[in-house]
Amino acid sequence: MYAFEIERPTSLSDAVSALKAEGAQALGGGQTLIPSLKARLAMPEVLVSLSAIDEIKGICTDDEGRICIGGGTPHGRVAAELKDSYPALASLAARIGDPAVRNRGTIGGSLANNDPSACWPAAALASDAVIKTDRREIAADDFFAGLFETVLEEGEIVTEVRFPVPQAANYQKFAQPASRFALVGVFVAKYEAGVRVAVTGASESGVFRWTEAEEKLSSDFSAAALEGLSHAAEGMIGDLHGTPAYRAHLIGVLTKRAVAAAG
């Protein structure tokens, strides 16, 4: 690791102030950032640890019935607490990494990092979630901006993510077995206003909505409605784990499985 200083604010306002320092970077659960620091892929001058800020942790339901997850809430807590109120979200959280990672890694950190193979971006996008920060609210449709990029400004902290609860939903992940990141992951969520399908792990530009599938499923929510529909391989990721054509094929397969499992 390159040298850095650490700040340990206990309130959101102190964290926001600390992040105004030159070269400052927020440190959530650290399950991605600390390996990156060890590999010298990141060189912040000041790390602002968000671990001790209780006001951005925890899960509640707001007046509109949306599930509100604090940005500093670890995946393990989501897996344990949302099994009744939003099972697809709990199931997604229960498949991130391994148990020790789930006890530290946070939803806010995952969304802010926007790894193209991470699970949370698919859940946020398919659920039409609202991402609340220390300064504004951002619709998931506007939040993700390509590989490891979001519209977050310098020093902006994800404080809460609000998920409208769907009528039915399911997340299918074809996991890379060593890392358990998604080789491809598809989150399908059915709302009164229509069906949303978000795909992670597949595209060279990060998480995206498969609008053609959404249109078919919004008029007929069944796997059969997707017969004959396939996703183009163009723009999909090709690496040692799978070719673009393979990933494109998986999108179709996993979407059907998600619809079948959501019922």
Added chain:
Amino acid sequence: MHTQLDVNGRAYALDHDPRTTLLDALRDHIGLYGTKKGCDHGQCGACTVLVNGRRINSCLTLAAMHDGDEITTVEGLGEPGALAPLQQAFVDCDGYQCGYCTPGQIMSATGMLEEAKAGDPSHVSASLSGDVALDDSEIAERMSGNLCRCSAYPFIRQAIHSVEGKE
């Protein structure tokens, strides 16, 4: 910088470089060598400890992030002559060959049994609600963060089975 840690019920005031991981703080500053450094990248689980009762990889967290936290390492579970039930079970069942992953396995299993007792479902649970029945597939999934290069998994599962529900 300064960080206060409560390790196995004893308070330690550390003066350390900000880059010090919790793992290095335990081993190099405090002198507790039970917690092992395997991969140092959060993949093998040899460095698993409990922080405020929850299992985490001590290599993937900085000591400075744990000011005031309660840490439990394998030394805090029991000692020769007075082993914790899980420690004794690993001995009785030969739950290791080389033994390097064992402290991490035992700490992870300690945390895992508490999670199961609290009713936390896993990805392989047939139902999301009700009591958790820890069969082989449940234990394998719940212990998936702890690798054993000697592949002593059958005996590790046996050791965990043998203490489950006995505490």
